[in-house]
Amino acid sequence: ASSSAASPHYQEWILDTIDSLRSRKARPDLERICRMVRRRHGPEPERTRAELEKLIQQRAVLRVSYKGSISYRNAARVQPPRRGAT
Known part of the structure; x- marks a missing residue:
């Protein structure tokens, strides 16, 4: 397994x-x-933190700042904004 990708177990x-x-x-x-x-x-x-960073680089996880705190989102569950939505 390459060190640049998160391990499948960790991703799950x-x-x-x-x-x-x-x-x-x-x-x-x-x-x-x-x-x-x-x-x-x-x-x-420490290992979880390192794997989380890899997932962010792979765009599997999104790091979001909300009310001054950092939290994380499962990118697969974040709906892309619909075109034409106001």
């Missing part, structure tokens, strides 16, 4: 974590994502 874990945090109305920030991935799957936060 991180995207599932973002989705489940959003479904619970919790903001998917770095701390919550790292904590939940560690609780469910065991890896250290």
Whole structure:
């Protein structure tokens, strides 16, 4: 596996974590994502953070700034703006 792409396991874990945090109305920030991935799957936060960065570079995850805090979105679930929508 090349070091520039996120590992498939991590991609699944991180995207599932973002989705489940959003479904619970919790903001998917770095701390919550790292904590939940560690609780469910065991890896250290540093590794999760590195894999999250790779997913951002691959555009699988979007980093968004909201009310002064950074949170993360599953890019596949973000609807592109419809053309002509006002």
